[in-house]
Amino acid sequence: MLRNAGSRITVVILTHNRAERLRETLERLRALPERPQIIVADNASTDGTVCMADLSYPDVRIVQCGSNMGAAGRNCAVAHINTEYVAFCDDDTWWEPGSLAQAVRVLDATPRVGVLNARILVGAPGETDPTCLVMRHSPLDSRGLPGPSLVGYMAGASVFRTSLFRETGGYDARLFIGGEEELLALDVLARGHAISYCDALTVVHHPSPARDSALRRRVLARNAAWIAWLRLPVGEALIRTLHAFVAFRRERTLLRDGWQMLRGLEWAVRERRRVPRHVLSMLREVRRHARRQDFVSSSPGTSTLPSRTKETTARRLADNGDIAASSAFFPRHLKNRVYQCRRRDGL
Incomplete structure (x- = not known):
């Protein structure tokens, strides 16, 4: 089942100028039992990220965005995939073994769900991200869903139906990065799909140093x-x-x-x-x-x-x-x- 799931889901990693972080994430993802297809969306890195990935991981596809498009860089990668589902992560996050297979099972079983949000474990202690704790206690009607119903999600810990992502147009480049999930979530809900939190899916996040x-x-x-x-x-x-x-x-x-x-x-x-x-x-x-x-x-x-x-x-x-x-x-x-x-x- 794990190998079969890997042929039906692609992992898209968004990165910009964090070659060493990306290396660790690729090592983790390539070791997954599901063996998913992996695509790196590179937002015009200048630190040798593309060269490192090309030389060290020939089985990983690199999509160069041409300029730093922010969150919309993910759109460039999705244009190249041919699987039913797409899982997203950033260069400092990765999916835990078995989570992608579980995502495939859940989405197969619940056609109404368009987006799944995973549980996020932060840092070496592996503490649950506070946002996930809020999601667990969503007040919305969750009947028929695999978990709490949501009005939003976290981009770096989400699984989409590929067709839905393309139908909505993905992320708007004008927003760059910062709250970009809200617009896409509203469009998903407006089309009658559900967004659901799923504790059975796990993403590990080792936050990079704080930026501006x-x-x-x-x-x-x-x-x-x-x-x-x-x-x-x-x-x-x-x-x-x-x-x-x-x-x-x-x-x-x-x-x-x-x-x-x-x-x-x-x-x-x-x-x-x-x-x-x-x-x-x-x-x-x-x-x-x-x-x-x-x-x-x-x-x-x-x-x-x-x-x-x-x-x-x-x-x-x-x-x-x-x-x-x-x-x-x-x-x-x-x-x-x-x-x-x-x-x-x-x-």
């Missing part, structure tokens, strides 16, 4: 706003845009990053396709559950009401149509587009 966390925070804030304009209600998009401006101001990059975000809104609004109501209902249920958990876990004597009240007020402003106040920072032509979005949303 300030830059990452700004990119995450920008991408969150763009994704909201692409797929979510206008009220949510306005709130995320305001939050992004606050983040840019905190990092002292308001002018540069704010202008870049506003320029991107032209594209986001032009390609806007709001998700169906059932997806919005799932998102709201997850949000309500998270708020309840935050309230329960707050320390004695510490009220969570002030911050929650501020957020609720902001959402009411945006949802109830006070666009003049909430989009005052938009150029005139963007304001007009916001009004058009609200009319299309029936608001």
Whole structure:
């Protein structure tokens, strides 16, 4: 069964300038009993990554992206595979023995599931990633699924139906890296597929040294706003845009990053396709559950009401149509587009 599974699933590794990390990951993956096909998506590395992989691992296919495309580099690799399923990992993560075979069994048995998210063990101690603990306790209806139903997933620990990945278009290059899974997850759910957490699948993650966390925070804030304009209600998009401006101001990059975000809104609004109501209902249920958990876990004597009240007020402003106040920072032509979005949303 393990060998048969290996012929039906391909592992795609995304890498950029981490040759030695990639070497360890390749050693682990090539030793798997499933013997899956392996493709490395190289995001224009300049440290000899491609040369190392070519010389040391002739059985591994290297797809060179030509430029650093961020998460969209995975799309280049998927274009070259011919298996039903594709498992993703990064150059500092690898799949544990038996997990890929289990993924094939689960996806064969549950056609409704489009994406599986594995359990992630972090570092030498092998502690479960905190995000996985949250996923285990998802409040969504999981009947008929192999595990908890999700509204998102982690790119480096996921298994997709290859046909679904291609149908959605994969990752958007304009988001680069940072929250890119959210947009793809929304498109998966909008097509009627489920995303499920599966404890029986295991990925090991040995995190690389921390990179520029300030830059990452700004990119995450920008991408969150763009994704909201692409797929979510206008009220949510306005709130995320305001939050992004606050983040840019905190990092002292308001002018540069704010202008870049506003320029991107032209594209986001032009390609806007709001998700169906059932997806919005799932998102709201997850949000309500998270708020309840935050309230329960707050320390004695510490009220969570002030911050929650501020957020609720902001959402009411945006949802109830006070666009003049909430989009005052938009150029005139963007304001007009916001009004058009609200009319299309029936608001």
